[in-house]
Amino acid sequence: MRALFAALSRCPHCGEKPAGPDGPCLPCLARSWQAVRDGDVISLGTYVGPLGSLIRAAKFAGAERAVDHLAAPLARGLAEAVAAEAALERAVLVPVPSHPSRVRQRGSDLPLRLAQALARLNTQHRVARAVVRPRPAPPQSRLLRRDRHTHVHAAFETPARWHSRLRGRRCVIVDDVITSGATVRAVADALALAGAEPSLVVAIARA
Numbered sequence: 001m002r003a004l005f006a007a008l009s010r011c012p013h014c015g016e017k018p019a020g021p022d023g024p025c026l027p028c029l030a031r032s033w034q035a036v037r038d039g040d041v042i043s044l045g046t047y048v049g050p051l052g053s054l055i056r057a058a059k060f061a062g063a064e065r066a067v068d069h070l071a072a073p074l075a076r077g078l079a080e081a082v083a084a085e086a087a088l089e090r091a092v093l094v095p096v097p098s099h100p101s102r103v104r105q106r107g108s109d110l111p112l113r114l115a116q117a118l119a120r121l122n123t124q125h126r127v128a129r130a131v132v133r134p135r136p137a138p139p140q141s142r143l144l145r146r147d148r149h150t151h152v153h154a155a156f157e158t159p160a161r162w163h164s165r166l167r168g169r170r171c172v173i174v175d176d177v178i179t180s181g182a183t184v185r186a187v188a189d190a191l192a193l194a195g196a197e198p199s200l201v202v203a204i205a206r207a
């Protein structure tokens with residue numbers, strides 16, 4: 001009986017690692033995912049089912065290791081994109097900057113963690129934390145009416161020290177989940193303003 005229980009609590013694929021909530025262990029589950037490219041976005045699919053629950057779990061401290069496994073199929077997808085377009089060979093990986101209070105709360109920064117895992121797997125790419133969230137602006141009421149418009153749209157910026165390094169450089173924006181695409185577009189705008197060429201997006205999933 002004890003032997004049977006031990007067998008059941010192990011992954012049905014490799015029989016070595018402990019089983020995950022859906023049966024297979026995480027590395028086996030990650031191997032079963034394939035990156036899909038849809039336009040300029042490479043992801044593992046939509047934010048539902050086992051992929052959705054994995055990402056939700058990974059957002060909390062201690063479970064972000066899941067991202068390292070999910071990075072493997074994404075790294076293969078990125079390598080295929082590079083093979084198809086040589087100009088992407090030296091592209092830098094730019095993580096979408098997480099909100100500092102979120103990182104403090106959860107203890108994990110998934111876009112950064114994913115970018116670092118991709119750079120470990122596809123070593124020609126470097127991680128460049130070149131886009132930041134500007135410091136909180138003064139409350140809207142204290143801004144002049146004509147400044148309000150720019151205030152709302154300046155969600156991200158590329159600090160001046162990055163500009164010379166990024167000029168003409170291809171960039172791959174890395175995020176955990178893409179929802180409306182507005183965040184990724186704002187990051188792309190900040191990179192383009194600095195003279196870089198945002199070319200691709202790699203995300204674990206699309207909502």
Ligand SMILES: [Zn+2]
Pocket residue numbers: 011012013014015016017024025026027028029
């Ligand atoms: Zn396994």
